[in-house]
Amino acid sequence: MNRPRSSLAHGAPPARPGTLHARSLAGTVTGSPEAGRIIRFGRGGGPDADLRVGEDDPRVSRRHGELAYRRGQWWLRNTGQQLLRLPRGQMMHVSTEPIPLAAGYTPVFVKGSGFREHLVELHVTDHGAAGSGSRRGIETLPPKRWSLADDQRLILVVLGQEYLRYEPHPRPLTYRQAAAQLSFLCPEESWGESKIAHRVEKVRTALEASGDFPYDLREQDPRGASDNTLKHNLLRGLVESTTLVPPDLDLLDRGLDEF
Incomplete structure (x- = not known):
């Protein structure tokens, strides 16, 4: 499958800070940070959408979303009938207020037919990225992993077996x-x-004190989060970070001789 050519390709002139690059399987659109600039995406073409996404999916609206530059930022708005899904499970309905895009990369998923989701990749250049070169040759950064004692790992593997088997709804x-x-x-x-x-x-x-765990681990709501929800957040974060990995399931076969 041919990928659309990115405007960030090697050899392209550096983009000015605040430039928006929007990409789908159908192509790429670049927007300069100018007040009143609007980029629309959806199933339709021409006046309905500058960037086509989900062209063969009738559940995707002809004009499903728009990105508008105002007050020094790009703002994302849902204009379609189906939801938009953002990182960390954030959803946007047509009635949701526009949200500002942070500098860097933001994936947006357009809900389609059945289990289909159509990806729109958004990248807003910042001041530090404008003059930076390719990073293809640098060392790969590992995911953030947390240290666990042997007894802690065994307990969490037992509690999180479904997560380590990557079951659909663990x-x-x-x-x-x-x-x-x-x-x-x-x-x-x-x-x-x-x-x-x-x-x-x-x-x-310990993980809450680290300040960089991706999910809530303590009660934030005065009504109180259930312990099961907090356990889910804990296990989800540990598995997604590869702190816990499928080979840890071997512990269920042999246990630990000592802690």
Whole structure:
């Protein structure tokens, strides 16, 4: 499948800060940071959309979204019938207020027919990127991983088995289920629900203190987040960061001799 040619290709002149590059499978559009500049994307062409996306999907509106430059920023607005999905699960409805784009890369997914989603890649150049060269030759940066003690890893692997199997809708085991399995794996240690909960809370506290964990791990709402939601956030972040990986499931077969 041929990819659209990017305006950021090697040899292209550096873009001025605030320039917007929007790309889909159908092509690329570049917008200068000028007040009143608008870029529209959707299934239609011509006056309906500057950038076509989901051309063969009737669930995508002919003019599904627009990007407008005002007050020194690019603003994204949903103008279609289906939702737009942004990073971290943020959704935009046609009634949602426009949101400003930060400098850098933002993927936007247009909901289509069935399980289809159509990607629109947005990149706003910043002052630091305007004169920078290609980074193709630099060393790859690893994901942010967090350190876990052996007993913590075993407990989290037991709780997060569905996450490590990459099941479609994973949920954590209950502390009671985890205690039963840990008692089988490591019968020399006394396991109980409160003990497991205490060790999980210790991990959550440490990761929350780090300041860069991607999901909430403590109660933020005065009504209180359920412990199951906080466990889900914890396991999701650890798996997505590859702190926990599928080979860790081997622990379920052999347990740990000592902590």
